Amino acid sequence: MVRALGAEKLVFTSSNSSIEQFAIAEAEGARLTIDDLHLLERLPRRATQTSLRINFGNSCSDNIIGGARSKFGMTPDQARQAAMQLKANGITSIGLHCMDSANHTDSTKKTREAIDLITFARQLVDEGGVDISSLNFGGGLGIPYRPNDTAFDVTDYALKIRAALTKYFYVIPDLSMECGRFITGPSGYLVTEVTGVYRKPHSVIGLNVSTAAMPRVSIYPNAYHHVSLPGAAGTELIPTDVVGSMCESMDKFCEARPLPMPHQGDLCLIHDVGAHCISMSNNYNGMLRPPEFLMDNSSIYMISRAESFQDVTSRFINMEVKENDKIVEKA
Numbered sequence: 438m439v440r441a442l443g444a445e446k447l448v449f450t451s452s453n454s455s456i457e458q459f460a461i462a463e464a465e466g467a468r469l470t471i472d473d474l475h476l477l478e479r480l481p482r483r484a485t486q487t488s489l490r491i492n493f494g495n496s497c498s499d500n501i502i503g504g505a506r507s508k509f510g511m512t513p514d515q516a517r518q519a520a521m522q523l524k525a526n527g528i529t530s531i532g533l534h535c536m537d538s539a540n541h542t543d544s545t546k547k548t549r550e551a552i553d554l555i556t557f558a559r560q561l562v563d564e565g566g567v568d569i570s571s572l573n574f575g576g577g578l579g580i581p582y583r584p585n586d587t588a589f590d591v592t593d594y595a596l597k598i599r600a601a602l603t604k605y606f607y608v609i610p611d612l613s614m615e616c617g618r619f620i621t622g623p624s625g626y627l628v629t630e631v632t633g634v635y636r637k638p639h640s641v642i643g644l645n646v647s648t649a650a651m652p653r654v655s656i657y658p659n660a661y662h663h664v665s666l667p668g669a670a671g672t673e674l675i676p677t678d679v680v681g682s683m684c685e686s687m688d689k690f691c692e693a694r695p696l697p698m699p700h701q702g703d704l705c706l707i708h709d710v711g712a713h714c715i716s717m718s719n720n721y722n723g724m725l726r727p728p729e730f731l732m733d734n735s736s737i738y739m740i741s742r743a744e745s746f747q748d749v750t751s752r753f754i755n756m757e758v759k760e761n762d763k764i765v766e767k768a
Contacts, residue, residue, distance in 0.1 A: 440465060446468075446613075447462070447465055447466060447467035447468065448467060448468045448470065448488075448573060448613055449462035449467040449468065449469050449470055450470040450488075450490065450534060450573065450575075450615070451470065452472055452508060452509055453508075454471075454476065454479070455479070456479045459479050459480060459481055459484070460481055463480075463481040463483060463484050467486075468486040468487070468488055468532060468571065469481075469484055469486065469487050469488070470487075470488040470489070470490050470532075470534050470573070471487065471488070471489060471490065471519070472489075472490035472492075472509055472510045472511055473511055473515075474511060474515050474518065474519055477519060477522060477523070484528065485528060485529070485530055486530045486532070486570075486571075487523055487528050487530070487531060487532070488531070488532030488533060488534045488571060488573060489511065489516045489519050489520060489523075489531070489532070489533055489534065490509060490510045490511065490533075490534040490535065490536075491510050491511060491512075491513060491516045491533060491534070491535050491554065491557065492507055492509055492510025492511065492512065492535070492537055493513065493535065493537055493550070493553050493557075494512070494537070495537055495538075495546075495549065495550070495553070501538075501539045501540060501657065502536055502537065502538055502539040502577065503537045503538045503539075507537075509536070510535070510537070513557060516533070516557075516561075517561065517564075517565065520561055520565060520567045521565055521567075524565070524566075524567055529568055529570075530568070530570040530571075531561075531567055531568060531569060531570060532569065532570055532571030532572065532573060532610070532611075533554055533557065533558050533561075533569060533571070533572055533573070534554075534572075534573035534575060535550055535551075535553065535554040535573075535574065535575055536550070536574075536575025536576060536577055536615075537550050537575075538550065538577050539576065539577040539579070539618075540577065540579040540580075540618065541577060541578070541579045541589070542579040542580070542581055542586050542587055542588065542589050543587070543589075544589055544590045544591075544593055544594045547574075547577055547578060547589075547594060548593070548594055548597050548598070550574070550575075550577075551574045551594070551597075551598045551601070552597065552598070552601045554572060554574065555572065555598070555601045555602060555605055555606075556601070556605065558572060558605070558606075558610070559605040559606070569610050570610055570611060571610050571611040571612070571613065572610050572611070572612055572613075573612075573613045573614070573615075574598070574612070574613070574614045575614065575615060576614060576615040576616050576617060576618065576619070578591070578594075578616050578618070578619040579618070579619070580618060580619060580622045580623055580709060582660075582661045582662060582663065582708075582709055583661050583663070584663060589619065617712055618712040618713075621711040621712045622709050622710075622711050622712040622713075623709050623711065624711040625709070625710045625711025625712070625714055626706050626707065626708060626709075626710060627646065627650060627651050627706070627707035627710045627714055627727075628704070628705075628706060629644040629645055629646045629704075629705045629706070629707065630644065630645045630702060630703070630704065630705065631643065631644060631645075631666075631699045631700065631701055631702060631703040631704075631705055632644060632645050632682075632701065633701055634698055634699065634700070634701070639676070639677075639678060639693070640675050640676065640677040640678070640698070641677065641678045641679075641680055642666075642677055642678070642679045642680070642696065642698075642699065642705070643680055643681075643682065644679060644680070644681055644690070644705055645682075646681055646724075646727060647681025647682055647683040647688050647722070647724050648681055648683065648685075648687070648688050648689070648690065649681070649683060649688075649718060649719050649720070649721045649722060649724035650681075650714065650718045650724065650726065650727050651690075651707060651710050651713065651714045651717070651718065652713070652717045652718070652719065653710075653713040653714075653717060654689065654690050654691070655685075655687045655688065655689070656717075661691075662690065662691070662707050662708055662709055662710060663707075663708040663709065664679055664690060664691055664694060664696060664705065664706070664707060664708070665705070665706040665708065666696060666697055666699045666703060666704070666705055666706075667704060667706070668699055668700070668703040668704055669696075669697035669698055669699040669700070669703060670697060671697070672697040672698060673697065673698070674695035674696060674697060675695065675696065675697075675698060676693040676694065676695055677691075677693070677694055677695075677696045677698075678691065678692050678693065678694075679691050679694065679696070679705070683721070683722040683724065684722055685722070690707055715727075715729055715741070720744075720749055725743065725744040725745065725746070725748075725749070726743070726744040727743055727744075728741055728742050728743040729741040
């Protein structure tokens with residue numbers, strides 16, 4: 438997919454990858470990243486660009502990427518062993534990768550991760566004669582979802598990384614990052630319509646979409662997305678749940694949020710959904726994915742249409758699978 442989009446340099450930072458996946462990535466000229474010693478056995482023999490993903494274990498409170506039982510990365514000692522094995526196998530272009538935490542708006546943790554990676558790279562050079570050709574600082578740069586959150590200080594982060602690189606390296610390795618949330622998150626809104634305002638024992642605002650269109654709020658504990666009701670701005674704020682129409686009590690965009698009371702048909706905006714909305718949307722409970730629009734200055738373009746029932750059923754087939762793996766379609 439990224440080749441089709443015109444990408445030139447590829448970095449394959451997968452987890453739990455198969456031999457077939459590594460072979461495809463290597464054939465496309467990608468830098469392969471492994472995060473377990475066992476995966477050394479799966480590397481194609483021709484692979485000349487290989488990176489090791491390290492988990493320094495400094496983010497125990499992070500429940501998205503890091504934590505005591507994170508599925509990502511190898512220990513520094515395991516990475517040393519892997520680097521020596523790669524060097525013995527003739528792979529001279531060795532890289533390092535680290536992403537121990539995610540969605541931090543305080544740059545302190547991410548800066549520490551980056552400096553830990555740079556320091557460890559220097560140790561491999563000095564202790565094992567390993568040629569570190571690339572450093573991947575991962576992602577994890579957070580965005581201010583809540584109104585009182587501070588923005589990530591990118592300038593401070595970059596300056597401290599540059600200072601550490603120039604301290605430890607005469608020739609700077611290739612550098613890469615993956616800042617999907619930081620770049621795309623604030624660029625997306627889920628635009629919805631109020632279908633009703635209900636009085637349970639508590640106040641409820643119903644929308645014409647469900648969290649199947651934007652599952653982040655129901656998947657991640659304490660996930661927050663700001664909700665705006667511009668048509669009701671300036672009226673009394675009442676603690677309110679904002680919900681969809683799924684047969685799930687978890688189908689909520691927020692709970693007990695102080696909000697003005699709208700009217701049926703009013704506009705409701707869910708903020709900062711660009712990193713997680715359409716890419717995570719699904720058909721649970723028979724929900725259909727919404728269309729996407731792109732705003733370019735004063736112009737608005739539809740860039741993907743709304744999903745239809747025919748889209749969902751178009752993948753349905755009736756094929757008998759034989760024991761010898763030969764597939765025969767029924768009449």
